[in-house]
Amino acid sequence: MATEEYHLARRRQVADAVERLIAERGFEGVTMARAAAEAGVSVGLVQHYFSSKDDLLRYAYTRVxxxxxxxxxxxxxxxxxxxxxxxxxxxxxxAERLPLDEARRAEWRVAFAFAARAVDLPDLAAVRNRTEAAIRDQLAQAITNGKECGEVPAETDARSAAVGLLALVEGLGLHTYLDPALPAPVVLAELERALAGVLPGECRHYG
Amino acid sequence: MATEEYHLARRRQVADAVERLIAERGFEGVTMARAAAEAGVSVGLVQHYFSSKDDLLRYAYTRVxxxxxxxxxxxxxxxxxxxxxxxxxxxxxxAERLPLDEARRAEWRVAFAFAARAVDLPDLAAVRNRTEAAIRDQLAQAITNGKECGEVPAETDARSAAVGLLALVEGLGLHTYLDPALPAPVVLAELERALAGVLPGECRHYG
DNA sequence: TTAGACGCAATATGATCATATTGCGCCATG
DNA sequence: CATGGCGCAATATGATCATATTGCGTCTAA
Known part of the structure; x- marks a missing residue:
């Protein structure tokens, strides 16, 4: 009965509830009691599986x-x-990372709430930095591939370009989320412009 | 004695204390009691000048x-x-908006803390959107001026370009602040690359 | 000179939370 | 059938806060 599988499922159940709470009520809306209620379990269970609220949040962010x-x-x-x-x-x-429809808005809100708290909580910042670095590597690899077939100029620093693209998307995400007056086409056009800056050419081969 | 000037000075005194608190301890570190202590006044005074904590925060953000x-x-x-x-x-x-030295880091932290809360508090979002729009106008105007003397291609949409540049800077700011592993030269180089995308030419006349 | 309003201090109130504590049912094992 | 431990539920505890209340000194104006 003490299967590891079972424990993991409970932890996930609670972490998922935390995500839903953040999406609906923001980071401030997360309390141990509410996380338990949203997950359909008791406060005691949450305490049993997470040593503290910070622990719970870190776990939830890692999942995200x-x-x-x-x-x-x-x-x-x-x-x-x-x-x-x-x-x-x-x-x-x-573009997938932009809050352009309701589903992405909810996801974006959760991810951003964690990023914002990461400014104060080094634990969360560490989780974030690890992930961002991995995503940047991913982007940089794609850009490097682009060099081989002429889509990307040889002198481009792939890693720097990845930093810029990722930062742009995060900034655009914030504007898009907060300012309903900002039209989506403009946001996408700016992403496109930035891509054009990095990859002036076009090619059909990938990898 | 009831001079408007005097009232304004007290309000500012408290709002400045709030800023210092955010810079030192983050948004969560702001309480009515601490704001009063930091400003060197009583809680009663803070309540006298601000009808609620939200009111105080909105005022402080407006100032920022x-x-x-x-x-x-x-x-x-x-x-x-x-x-x-x-x-x-x-x-x-x-570049001035990037947290590249200690003074800018403190300022950036305060501004970002407010922006993050703006996701949940429409009052703060309104303050933010008004300011961002004004800054975008400012940028757009400069870009438009660039068209007249050939620094900027005629087909560029100045307003869109302004959106992109501002978003990039905000995203770069977040990365710079959170990730100490990210070197400042890379960040500045990406800003430069984006500028090159918008203003391929150069000219000596301005305005 | 006194009535009252204004500016503020001190303290009370009550809500909310994270976490600690206690104990109970159930299952495995001896 | 004990017994002991594990998984949890229920509740207690104490801290922290925003805000409400109360009252006091001082300046103003009649």
């Missing part, structure tokens, strides 16, 4: 970032298989 | 954004007077 990363990797593989242009691949995977 | 905006305007005038290149002017005023 792992999911984001897994999606990025999956998408990269998918596109490698289909051999589309690198620029197209980058556009897709970057 | 007004200062940022005033600085942007001042810098624009300064550069118009000296007639440097527009690209130089944009670089300066954008």
């Amino acid at each position: 970032t792992e999911r984001m990363l897994a999606r990025a990797l999956h998408r990269a593989e998918e596109l490698a298989a289909h051999r589309g242009s690198i620029r197209l691949a980058l556009r897709e995977s970057l | 954004t007004e200062r940022m905006l005033a600085r942007a305007l001042h810098r624009a005038e300064e550069l118009a007077a000296h007639r440097g290149s527009i690209r130089l002017a944009l670089r300066e005023s954008l």
Whole structure:
């Protein structure tokens, strides 16, 4: 009965409830009692599986970032298989991080809430930095591939370019989320412009 | 004795204390009692001048954004007077918003803390959107000026470009602040690359 | 000179939370 | 059938806060 599998499932059950709470009421809306209620369990259970609230939050954030990363990797593989242009691949995977529809808005809100708290909580910052670095590597790899087939100028520093693209997407995300007056086409056009800056060429081979 | 001037000074005294608290302990570190202590006054005084904590925070944020905006305007005038290149002017005023030294880190932390809360508090979001729009206008104006003297291609949409540049700077700021492993030169280089994307030319006349 | 309003201090109130404590049912094992 | 430990539920504890209340000194104006 003490299966590890079972324990893991309970931890996830609570962590998922935390995500839902953040999406609905923001970070401030998360309390031990509410997390328990949302997960349909008792406060005692939550305490049993997490040594403190910080521990719970760190676990929940790790889950969020792992999911984001897994999606990025999956998408990269998918596109490698289909051999589309690198620029197209980058556009897709970057645009996916923008809060342009309700589902993405909810996800974005959760991820951003954690990022904002990471400014004060080094634990969360560490989780975040690890993930961002992995995503940057992913982007940098794609850009490097682009060099080989002429989509990207040889003198481009792939790692720097990845930093810039990722930062742009995060900034655009914040604006998009907060300012309903900002039209989505403008946001996407700016992403496109930035991509054009990095990948002036086009090619059909990938990887 | 009931001079308006006096009232204003007290309000500012408390609002400044709030800023210091955020810079030192983050948004969570702000309580009515601590704000009063930091300002060197009683809790009663704070309550007397602000109808609620939210009111106090909104006032403090308004002050922060007004200062940022005033600085942007001042810098624009300064550069118009000296007639440097527009690209130089944009670089300066954008780089200024990055947390690259301790003073800017503190300012950035305060501004970001408010922006993060703005996700949940529409009052703060309104304050923010107003300011961001003004700064974007400022940038857009500079870019438009660039068209007249050939620094900027005629087909560029100045407003869109401003959105992109501002978003990039905000994203770079977040990365810079959270990730000490990210070298400052890379961040500045990416800002430069983005500027090159918008202003491929150079010219010496401004305004 | 006194009535009252204003500016503020001190303290009370009550809500909310994270966490500590206690104990109970159930299952495995002896 | 004991017994002991594990998984949890229920509740207690104490801290922290925003805000309400109360009252006091001082300046103003009649």
